[in-house]
Amino acid sequence: MAxxxxxxxxxxxxxxxxxxxxxxxxxxxxGFLLDYGGRMIPRWIINRFEVEYxxxxxxxxxxxxxxxxNPYLIFYxxxxxxxxxxxxxxxxxxxxxxxxxxxxxx
Amino acid sequence: MTQKSTRRDxxxxxxxxxxxxxxxxxxxxQSAGGxxxxxxxxxxxxxxxxxxxxxxxxTLVEQNSSFSTCPFSNTVxxxxxxxxSITHGFGGLRREGVNVVRGRVNAVDPDAKSITLDGxxxxxxxxLIMSPxxxxxxxxxxGYDEAAAELMPHAWKAGSQTNILxxxxxxxxxGGVVAIAPPGNPFRCPPGPxxxxxxxxxxxxxxxxRSKVLILDAKDSFSKQGLFQxxxxxxxxxxxxxxxxxxxxxxxxxxxxxxxxxxxxDEHKVDVANIIPPQRSNRLxxxxxxxxxxxxxxxxxxxxxxxxxxxxxxxxxxSIAGRMPKSGFSANSQAKVCAAAVAALLAGNDxxxxxxxxxxxxxxxxxxxxxVAAIYRIIEDGTxxxxxxxxxxxxxxxxxxxxxxxxxxxxxxxxxxxxxMFG
Amino acid sequence: MLAGGAGSLALYTVTAxxxxxxLLIPDVVFKAMVDRMGDRTFSExxxxxxxxxxxxxxxxxSVPATVSVPNSPMTQADHITSLxxxxxxxxxxxxxxxYLTPRCGKAEITTRIRLARSQFVYAGxxxxxxxxxxxxxxxxxxxGACAADIFLPDAAEAVRRRQLEGG
Ligand SMILES: Cc1cc2nc3c(=O)[nH]c(=O)nc-3n(C[C@H](O)[C@H](O)[C@H](O)COP(=O)(O)OP(=O)(O)OC[C@H]3O[C@@H](n4cnc5c(N)ncnc54)[C@H](O)[C@@H]3O)c2cc1C
Numbered sequence: 001m002a003x004x005x006x007x008x009x010x011x012x013x014x015x016x017x018x019x020x021x022x023x024x025x026x027x028x029x030x031g032f033l034l035d036y037g038g039r040m041i042p043r044w045i046i047n048r049f050e051v052e053y054x055x056x057x058x059x060x061x062x063x064x065x066x067x068x069x070n071p072y073l074i075f076y077x078x079x080x081x082x083x084x085x086x087x088x089x090x091x092x093x094x095x096x097x098x099x100x101x102x103x104x105x106x
Numbered sequence: 107m108t109q110k111s112t113r114r115d116x117x118x119x120x121x122x123x124x125x126x127x128x129x130x131x132x133x134x135x136q137s138a139g140g141x142x143x144x145x146x147x148x149x150x151x152x153x154x155x156x157x158x159x160x161x162x163x164x165t166l167v168e169q170n171s172s173f174s175t176c177p178f179s180n181t182v183x184x185x186x187x188x189x190x191s192i193t194h195g196f197g198g199l200r201r202e203g204v205n206v207v208r209g210r211v212n213a214v215d216p217d218a219k220s221i222t223l224d225g226x227x228x229x230x231x232x233x234l235i236m237s238p239x240x241x242x243x244x245x246x247x248x249g250y251d252e253a254a255a256e257l258m259p260h261a262w263k264a265g266s267q268t269n270i271l272x273x274x275x276x277x278x279x280x281g282g283v284v285a286i287a288p289p290g291n292p293f294r295c296p297p298g299p300x301x302x303x304x305x306x307x308x309x310x311x312x313x314x315x316r317s318k319v320l321i322l323d324a325k326d327s328f329s330k331q332g333l334f335q336x337x338x339x340x341x342x343x344x345x346x347x348x349x350x351x352x353x354x355x356x357x358x359x360x361x362x363x364x365x366x367x368x369x370x371x372d373e374h375k376v377d378v379a380n381i382i383p384p385q386r387s388n389r390l391x392x393x394x395x396x397x398x399x400x401x402x403x404x405x406x407x408x409x410x411x412x413x414x415x416x417x418x419x420x421x422x423x424x425s426i427a428g429r430m431p432k433s434g435f436s437a438n439s440q441a442k443v444c445a446a447a448v449a450a451l452l453a454g455n456d457x458x459x460x461x462x463x464x465x466x467x468x469x470x471x472x473x474x475x476x477x478v479a480a481i482y483r484i485i486e487d488g489t490x491x492x493x494x495x496x497x498x499x500x501x502x503x504x505x506x507x508x509x510x511x512x513x514x515x516x517x518x519x520x521x522x523x524x525x526x527m528f529g
Numbered sequence: 530m531l532a533g534g535a536g537s538l539a540l541y542t543v544t545a546x547x548x549x550x551x552l553l554i555p556d557v558v559f560k561a562m563v564d565r566m567g568d569r570t571f572s573e574x575x576x577x578x579x580x581x582x583x584x585x586x587x588x589x590x591s592v593p594a595t596v597s598v599p600n601s602p603m604t605q606a607d608h609i610t611s612l613x614x615x616x617x618x619x620x621x622x623x624x625x626x627x628y629l630t631p632r633c634g635k636a637e638i639t640t641r642i643r644l645a646r647s648q649f650v651y652a653g654x655x656x657x658x659x660x661x662x663x664x665x666x667x668x669x670x671x672x673g674a675c676a677a678d679i680f681l682p683d684a685a686e687a688v689r690r691r692q693l694e695g696g
Contacts, residue, residue, distance in 0.1 A: 060628045067624065075627070326591045327587075
């Protein structure tokens with residue numbers, strides 16, 4: 001189970017562009033490496049990331065095998081209203097990792 | 107070394123020159139031209155001394171009255187040596203005929219071929235050699251500026267900063283946390299932060315055994331990592347904790363007033379905070395645009411002459427010397443190549459095709475040394491790259507006697523390189 | 530304007546920005562661009578895209594990269610709809626695609642990527658009017674993320690550790 005870490009400022013002024021950082025612990029096996037026994041380690045990556053702000057998709061991504069182990073991402077969003085940001089990561093094995101952050105907009 | 111991509115980078119790469127091969131001898135200049143060297147550190151002192159030996163008249167300009175080495179400054183932090191043992195005067199250089207001028211250079215004028223000192227004096231040169239070392243990017247970590255460094259020392263230039271950090275370690279109560287925050291690549295002395303963690307741990311283990319060293323790293327891997335981590339496990343148990351970038355180690359912000367470090371996702375209130383900020387070439391190079399808008403100075407890899415301005419050579423940490431690490435030994439090796447090239451150019455000869463050497467010794471404890479060594483040459487694309495198969499690292503399963511021997515080699519290396527620099 | 534038919538040439542030429550020379554794109558990267566950014570006219574980005582990464586990486590396991598279109602107002606009328614990254618010499622050319630909205634406020638992402646070896650890395654951006662910009666950056670890598678290099682055993686160890694963790 002992947003551990004997710006998200007940094008969202010707890011408060012912001014209305015209209016402010018806020019920085020969001022995310023870090024997920026995930027091996028992001030690229031499917032090209034062998035284990036010590038010489039067997040191919042199957043591809044196992046997070047391939048999709050989505051962010052909804054009070055239910056509206058504001059940002060999303062498709063990731064491929066060249067994204068590093070423990071994917072790290074910084075992106076931005078406009079603080080429009082008080083509410084919550086929902087983060088979702090989808091991996092090759094059908095696992096979905098989620099995180100919710102609250103933000104107060106003044 | 108981050109810079110914005112422009113089409114020019116692509117073209118420059120395609121146009122990189124290859125080096126000519128000539129016999130590697132040091133030429134004696136016929137008409138001893140006036141060479142001015144800025145900085146009496148690893149690159150500058152060595153260059154001045156080797157040029158003098160080649161019969162060239164040399165003026166060496168240095169802002170300080172003596173030079174304290176970063177190499178072995180970690181032993182001062184670890185309470186193993188005192189500060190005076192890493193401080194060297196310029197008497198030897200003077201005795202050999204180097205004109206050592208004390209002064210701070212505040213501008214380089216490539217058109218007038220002169221430099222200006224604080225106070226307004228100017229010194230003209232035929233060729234200028236700059237080895238001014240690094241400056242810090244004060245804006246990179248939020249809250250970390252020059253004033254903050256007095257409270258959260260970097261100690262990445264040896265001097266008062268080293269002493270601040272040492273005093274903080276001495277004052278810290280047993281059970282305290284010492285945080286070390288190394289920057290991302292490239293920076294001065296890639297194994298340095300980890301040697302520092304080791305020798306601080308050595309001090310704590312002896313004097314304050316309930317304390318901890320917490321490394322909050324902007325990277326996911328580091329130089330000699332396997333060897334360091336094996337040594338830490340063997341000598342210090344869990345006294346040292348390393349948090350890599352991908353586990354949230356990256357430092358985003360500091361609050362010096364409360365000694366708090368904010369990583370991307372967490373906050374750490376610590377007793378001693380050693381923040382090593384990202385680095386760039388000494389800002390003096392900007393007075394002549396020698397870094398071309400980037401962090402480090404592009405140079406001809408054979409002569410170290412700037413690709414921006416003729417007759418100015420840049421070496422040591424400030425230069426882009428292919429894949430050589432930013433180390434004192436690298437700067438010393440580059441300085442000999444550069445001195446030979448400058449002597450040859452002044453005498454109207456072709457500079458030789460160089461090779462370089464670098465060995466980085468690190469102490470995991472006073473009697474536990476590890477090393478990585480490499481030989482470097484110019485490769486087809488015109489850049490300096492390691493020669494495959496030459497050099498290597500200490501074995502991972504060596505007995506204590508080998509580690510003790512390498513610690514002796516490290517001390518021997520220090521004695522011989524400082525003798526090579528200062529006579 | 531795009532020169533050369535699909536698959537017929539190894540290199541594609543992208544419309545030159547007035548201030549820059551033409552950008553030549555290898556076949557494998559060009560196909561990936563068409564795949565992820567659509568079959569459209571690509572223009573050399575000039576100063577529109579700021580693509581920031583180190584010029585050299587000791588290991589290719591985790592290289593910081595930022596793609597940004599600093600001058601985009603990110604309004605409904607004029608915003609960046611996607612940012613992309615591609616590599617020339619990794620086992621696959623795809624790195625990542627980011628889909629933006631005016632609500633992002635700023636057209637910029639920072640991430641960490643794997644690089645198998647020294648190579649050109651490409652960034653692309655699509656604007657809300659359909660304009661597509663492309664830029665490239667050459668980075669040297671001592672040790673790739675997909676091969677063990679005996680010259681740098683520390684980094685090779687890191688690769689092996691990762692192999693184990695994954696298996
Ligand atoms: C903790 C630590 C440990 C290290 N350990 C090792 C080690 O074990 N082995 C190793 O090889 N390397 C080591 N290094 C790296 C080494 O210190 C540097 O790579 C080396 O000092 C670079 O040499 P340089 O000539 O480029 O700069 P420096 O040695 O820094 O010399 C620059 C000189 O220029 C002078 N100067 C700067 N600006 C001006 C100006 N405007 N006017 C006049 N003078 C000026 C400075 O006062 C200074 O004397 C270590 C570094 C650190 C921080």
